[in-house]
Amino acid sequence: MLGYLRRNLSLVVGLVLLGVLAAFIVAGALSVDTGNAQPLSAPALQPPSWDYPFGTDRNGRDLLAVIVAGTPLTLRIGFVAGFIGVGVGAVLAFIAAFYRGWVDTVIRSIADIGLTVPQLLVLIIIAVSLRGSLTVNQMAIIIASLAWLSPTRTIRSQVLTLRERGYVEVARLNGMSGPEIIFRELMPNLLPYLAATLVGSVSAAILASVGLEVLGLGQVEAPTLGMTLYWVNFNAAIINGWWWWWSAPLVVIVMVFLGLFFLTVGLDEIANPRLRRSV
Amino acid sequence: MRAVYIVKRFGVFLLIVWLAATLNFFLPKLSGQDPVRAKLLAEASLGGYVHAGLEDMVNQYQKKFGLDKPLWRQYLTYLGAVSRGDLNYSIANYPRTVVGMIREALPWTIGLLGVTTLFSFAAGTILGALLAWPRAPRWIRWLMPPLWALHAIPFFLLGLVLSWLLAFKFQWLPIFGGYSAGANPAWDWAFVLDVLRHAVLPSLSIVLVSVGGWALAMRGMMVTTMGEDYVTFAEAKGLRSATIFTRYCMRNAILPQTTGLALALGQILSGAVLVEAIFGYPGIGALLFQAIEENDFFLIEGIVFTVIVALGFATFLLDVVYPWLDPRISYRQA
Amino acid sequence: MSGSVLRVDRLRVAYDHPLGPVRAVDELSFSLRPRERFGLAGESGSGKSTMALAILRMIKPPGRIEGGAVWLDDIALSGLADDEMRRLRLAAIAMVPQGSMNSLNPVARIRQQISDALADHGERLSKRDAETRIRTLLAQVGLPPEIADRYPHELSGGMKQRACIAIAICLRPKVIIADEPTSALDVVVQRQVMETLGHVQAELGAAVILIGHDIGLMAQFVDRLGIMYAGRLVEVAPIRDIITAPRHPYTRMLIESLPSLERKGELRGIPGLAPVLRELPSGCAFHPRCPKVQARCRTEKPAVRAIGEDASVACHFA
Numbered sequence: 001m002l003g004y005l006r007r008n009l010s011l012v013v014g015l016v017l018l019g020v021l022a023a024f025i026v027a028g029a030l031s032v033d034t035g036n037a038q039p040l041s042a043p044a045l046q047p048p049s050w051d052y053p054f055g056t057d058r059n060g061r062d063l064l065a066v067i068v069a070g071t072p073l074t075l076r077i078g079f080v081a082g083f084i085g086v087g088v089g090a091v092l093a094f095i096a097a098f099y100r101g102w103v104d105t106v107i108r109s110i111a112d113i114g115l116t117v118p119q120l121l122v123l124i125i126i127a128v129s130l131r132g133s134l135t136v137n138q139m140a141i142i143i144a145s146l147a148w149l150s151p152t153r154t155i156r157s158q159v160l161t162l163r164e165r166g167y168v169e170v171a172r173l174n175g176m177s178g179p180e181i182i183f184r185e186l187m188p189n190l191l192p193y194l195a196a197t198l199v200g201s202v203s204a205a206i207l208a209s210v211g212l213e214v215l216g217l218g219q220v221e222a223p224t225l226g227m228t229l230y231w232v233n234f235n236a237a238i239i240n241g242w243w244w245w246w247s248a249p250l251v252v253i254v255m256v257f258l259g260l261f262f263l264t265v266g267l268d269e270i271a272n273p274r275l276r277r278s279v
Numbered sequence: 280m281r282a283v284y285i286v287k288r289f290g291v292f293l294l295i296v297w298l299a300a301t302l303n304f305f306l307p308k309l310s311g312q313d314p315v316r317a318k319l320l321a322e323a324s325l326g327g328y329v330h331a332g333l334e335d336m337v338n339q340y341q342k343k344f345g346l347d348k349p350l351w352r353q354y355l356t357y358l359g360a361v362s363r364g365d366l367n368y369s370i371a372n373y374p375r376t377v378v379g380m381i382r383e384a385l386p387w388t389i390g391l392l393g394v395t396t397l398f399s400f401a402a403g404t405i406l407g408a409l410l411a412w413p414r415a416p417r418w419i420r421w422l423m424p425p426l427w428a429l430h431a432i433p434f435f436l437l438g439l440v441l442s443w444l445l446a447f448k449f450q451w452l453p454i455f456g457g458y459s460a461g462a463n464p465a466w467d468w469a470f471v472l473d474v475l476r477h478a479v480l481p482s483l484s485i486v487l488v489s490v491g492g493w494a495l496a497m498r499g500m501m502v503t504t505m506g507e508d509y510v511t512f513a514e515a516k517g518l519r520s521a522t523i524f525t526r527y528c529m530r531n532a533i534l535p536q537t538t539g540l541a542l543a544l545g546q547i548l549s550g551a552v553l554v555e556a557i558f559g560y561p562g563i564g565a566l567l568f569q570a571i572e573e574n575d576f577f578l579i580e581g582i583v584f585t586v587i588v589a590l591g592f593a594t595f596l597l598d599v600v601y602p603w604l605d606p607r608i609s610y611r612q613a
Numbered sequence: 614m615s616g617s618v619l620r621v622d623r624l625r626v627a628y629d630h631p632l633g634p635v636r637a638v639d640e641l642s643f644s645l646r647p648r649e650r651f652g653l654a655g656e657s658g659s660g661k662s663t664m665a666l667a668i669l670r671m672i673k674p675p676g677r678i679e680g681g682a683v684w685l686d687d688i689a690l691s692g693l694a695d696d697e698m699r700r701l702r703l704a705a706i707a708m709v710p711q712g713s714m715n716s717l718n719p720v721a722r723i724r725q726q727i728s729d730a731l732a733d734h735g736e737r738l739s740k741r742d743a744e745t746r747i748r749t750l751l752a753q754v755g756l757p758p759e760i761a762d763r764y765p766h767e768l769s770g771g772m773k774q775r776a777c778i779a780i781a782i783c784l785r786p787k788v789i790i791a792d793e794p795t796s797a798l799d800v801v802v803q804r805q806v807m808e809t810l811g812h813v814q815a816e817l818g819a820a821v822i823l824i825g826h827d828i829g830l831m832a833q834f835v836d837r838l839g840i841m842y843a844g845r846l847v848e849v850a851p852i853r854d855i856i857t858a859p860r861h862p863y864t865r866m867l868i869e870s871l872p873s874l875e876r877k878g879e880l881r882g883i884p885g886l887a888p889v890l891r892e893l894p895s896g897c898a899f900h901p902r903c904p905k906v907q908a909r910c911r912t913e914k915p916a917v918r919a920i921g922e923d924a925s926v927a928c929h930f931a
Contacts, residue, residue, distance in 0.1 A: 257431050517734060
């Protein structure tokens with residue numbers, strides 16, 4: 001096991017990055033008062049100091065509290081939307097790839113056309129239409145509504161490849177029913193691949209949520225990472241030199257994305273050993 | 280044969296256009312909001328009191344924007360207007376039309392995106408191919424880790440960092456906008472240079488992030504291709520290394536790479552929208568940002584619709600080009 | 614030995630596996646006379662294709678040529694620079710791969726796949742001359758000139774194989790190495806391809822090494838046959854002698870396993886499995902399956918013993 005970890009460096013790096021982040025959040029939740037993530041909790045625009053390690057923003061929020069409170073929110077959106085996306089996507093993919101025929105054509109066409117459209121823009125339309133009542137959970141559901149498109153397509157092609165393998169034919173000849181074959185033969189072989197797809201889906205969902213928030217479409221009072229960046233942009237924090245305001249959320253977001261990325265690469269390596277990097 | 284294929288792909292394109300228009304029409308209605316009333320109320324509340332004649336104004340506007348007719352009639356009128364290229368007036372900037380505002384912003388986005396996407400794709404693909412080729416110069420390997428790490432983060436994040444570093448800290452480049460405030464838009468060197476200077480940061484944010492992705496993908500394709508039998512035979516034929524690299528490896532690896540481009544267009548555009556919002560670069564992205572701020576429904580709808588149509592068309596073009604690249608995909612079966 | 618166009622002298626090829634090096638070709642020696650047809654037969658994994666690649670100096674990591682030499686006429690191939698070796702490929706030694714597989718570039722027309730070989734070997738031809746040359750080559754292998762415009766996926770298996778032969782002969786090589794040229798084809802097409810191969814070989818005056826596992830097929834084509842087992846050449850002899858009087862026990866069992874049209878009886882095979890190259894048996898690699906096995910076979914690897922000019926065998930008791 002340890003030997004494998006040494007060879008699959010990406011997996012290690014990914015887990016370490018995410019692990020550090022998780023530890024930070026947990027430690028923060030235990031030691032920091034998240035009430036301070038609300039406006040007017042602290043004097044405004046303080047650079048980092050002993051009292052306020054990450055400084056404060058223009059509305060008087062303690063940025064350390066903001067990060068500690070907001071990161072789990074952002075991650076939650078990602079996980080919820082990512083899981084729903086892969087869950088729905090996997091079901092549709094299995095149905096399409098296994099039963100083929102017109103079912104396959106319909107599902108594939110919807111996924112293909114859906115993927116031609118830039119997701120963020122459709123999400124913007126939905127979000128703008130529902131304006132005024134967009135909570136963090138609602139955002140997760142909105143993102144999930146589009147998150148299944150890409151997993152459906154990729155999982156479907158994987159299932160199609162596996163389907164051609166001998167053991168599926170044998171199972172069929174042995175009288176196994178469709179759903180049985182899906183669960184007992186195909187699924188176990190696909191687990192590493194599904195895991196990699198899940199991580200990718202979570203990453204995409206977090207990206208979508210941060211994107212929506214930066215544009216100002218998130219829950220206004222929520223101290224999420226994206227909303228913080230929205231305020232950064234709104235208040236022209238860069239030009240005004242309030243560097244601490246944007247560095248903390250930036251570092252956290254970068255850690256999240258890099259961690260998820262390395263994790264995906266590491267899982268890909270497990271799922272498909274032929275992709276060994278030969279650099 | 281070829282004509283049938285092109286017509287079929289064009290049909291798909293029209294389907295996308297229709298779907299976009301329909302979604303655009305129905306989705307907002309779901310919330311029960313009346314965009315005009317909402318906007319007017321917002322305007323009125325800024326003034327501090329509610330106008331007695333507000334209802335009359337609302338009715339007037341509703342008539343003008345056709346919102347008092349039954350739903351199906353609105354839909355048909357809407358479809359008719361869209362096909363004539365009429366995307367309504369901007370609520371926040373009335374009497375400017377949506378199309379008019381988009382027409383001003385679109386060239387900026389096309390310029391930025393067009394150049395950066397083509398450049399990243401070309402540079403990334405060539406870099407990726409070289410990375411897979413054992414006879415490539417050694418120093419190229421060193422480029423990979425930073426590019427690889429960069430490509431996992433969204434464009435606009437890099438934009439934030441670059442803008443702080445190069446525009447604020449070192450003051451080498453302008454921080455905001457498409458051209459300097461007060462500059463005279465004219466086709467002379469001074470203006471063009473000004474525009475280019477303002478385009479550097481947004482472009483860099485996109486290019487530095489994208490190149491890694493394309494390179495990584497191409498490298499993967501090349502490794503697969505290099506293991507194929509026809510490459511072994513090419514070597515047994517005593518072909519020169521350069522010939523094998525270009526005509527046998529790259530030429531084959533570029534096929535799935537191009538498919539990747541078609542699939543990634545939507546994502547690239549989403550990322551570019553955010554970059555423009557951050558930099559205030561006067562393209563579609565900034566316009567959209569502004570429209571969201573102002574709750575300008577029709578403008579938002581118009582922009583999203585235009586972008587979907589543009590992307591659908593770009594995908595259509597790529598679909599038509601693809602069989603030309605890969606002779607195995609006959610126009611018949613694709 | 615003078616008079617041989619190709620001479621392989623104690624060639625050794627190994628692959629570096631995480632669990633230890635694997636010897637794929639072990640002290641292989643044979644010589645090929647001008648215009649001779651030499652067959653190389655053996656089971657899958659016996660090292661035949663590796664040997665072909667080794668002759669062309671195309672062994673890639675994790676494989677490497679551990680020792681031995683290959684001589685083309687008087688030129689030692691191992692001493693050549695990379696570019697000199699490249700120029701010899703196709704021009705002096707040409708390989709005919711399994712064309713029915715993926716050996717042709719899917720995105721290039723047949724014409725281009727011939728002309729790029731000509732160009733990279735320094736042949737400067739005008740457009741018209743090139744056209745004529747391609748046309749002639751295709752005619753030599755029995756393909757109509759329209760084939761030049763086709764893409765590989767538009768050709769049948771047999772046509773692809775013959776196109777590969779056309780490419781292989783375009784620079785009039787002295788040696789042609791045909792690696793399982795008919796493996797995936799049906800018998801009718803097999804015969805066509807073998808006839809084409811024999812035809813062009815006679816016309817060029819080239820020597821041919823035919824690699825395969827179908828002894829029946831080989832018997833109809835080759836002058837001499839070499840049998841490979843676990844990376845070694847265990848027997849070489851003129852084809853008639855090998856069929857009628859095989860010396861090595863393995864060869865004998867191979868011949869006996871061939872079904873006969875005249876006699877009816879039980880099909881005979883060779884018990885056991887071919888050894889995994891990573892874990893070769895001690896002494897003679899064949900000893901676990903040999904009906905004549907003795908104590909000496911388990912400990913001592915038999916040396917290759919020459920018998921006259923044409924034959925050799927590697928067995929203690931042959």
